Amino acid sequence: MNIFEIKNCKKSFDGIKVIDDISFNVKEGEVLAIIGSSGSGKTTLLRICTFLQYMDDGEMSYLGEKIVTSDNGASRYIGQNELSIDALNNNKELIKIKSNFGLVFQNFNLFPHWTVLRNVMDAPISVEKRDKDEVEASAMKYLKKMGLETKAMRYPCELSGGQQQRVAIARALCLEPKIIYFDEPTSALDPELTGEILKVIKDLANENKTMVIVTHEMNFARDVADRAIFVDNGVIVEEGDAHELITNPKMERTKKFLQKYN
């Protein structure tokens, strides 16, 4: 079953095409790696998938439910008539759909005025209205999984970058999403801390969590992802089995890109 699907996605900023007709889907339990140079449109793509940005045209669905349809060359989001970031933010219908996914940012974006535990617990309680005790138990379970149970009452500024990113992953997990997006989760970390985050993501992959990972860590993408897509200039140049695509690319542009990593 497709957890997520996007079709013919197009996005321009001030007349400059950033995404030009991209389609892909993510099946349950699958790990998809999105690779490509900086400025190729990867992050914009992830922001469209998570409703931080709207697409100009295309279709999108979560768990088979159509969220965005294409109507006369323009995208149409359920529950709104206008295409703007404000309309996306104010769209009450999308809030329910947002519980299907989590997003882990490049620079963590934890809430600095809250303890680690509150960072993880607050959204399930105040957005999803779940029971406080149940959420606390669940939050502690995920913090333990991230090796951070002793840091529950600390503030983000007291943690290392790697620890902060693990809190961010626990925060995403605590909402029990069907799919988790990672936007270059290790780009703000030094090589040592990068290792600890990659290990956490690998563990999640072993538990068959559905994930989409935008990354520059080619070895990691090769070993952990099931499928990979290579994006360049807003189009998918090549896609297929992650191991095959990264070790044995077919297209010239993919080869050229991957050469820089060897």
Add this chain to the structure above:
Amino acid sequence: MIEFIPKILSGAKATLLIFFMTLIFSLPLGLPICFMRMSKNRFVKGIATVIISILRGTPLMLQLIVWFFGPYYIFGIRLNSDWRILSIIIGFSINYAAYFAEIYRAGIESIPIGQYEAATVLGYTKTKRFFKIIFPQMVKRVLPPVTNEVITLIKDTSLAFVVAYAEMFTMAKQVAAAETTIVPLFVAGLFYYIFNYLVAFILEKIEKSFNYYS
């Protein structure tokens, strides 16, 4: 010599009344003005910009005169004697709210965009996002400039003399003139200083209470 002290103290009471009432009204009032100023609606934003510009661009003394005499000279309304202190509190509150609005705006705009995005993805509504995530962080950031304004406010209360309100400095001047001595003015100055010292001390304590995170 010492007999003028009660007079100055009664003036100090009037000064404190203006001070506290202005803070109670202007601190919250700054927030809606700030929202209007940051509105995406050009009309709403335009109104807020003009209002702030006038309030900051004209002397507070003049504004107090307009609030006090305006109802009679513009609309012909005769108001009773309570209007004096009311007009002073309105004039001060609205003037200070304009300054607070701009301080709040700077505070809100200094919150990294990632905080909004993280909250949005987690499903917080716009209102919850503001009050749970943005506002508490803004308060920490605006405390130092707000402290500045609060200290200025104590000294500005002396402007109420312009509508013949017997606040502390007015009383001190009266006594000084009657007794032909400058001492009452210095005593008033000492009161201002002590009070400001206390205010700065308290606000610094509040500021420190936010030091648990950076």
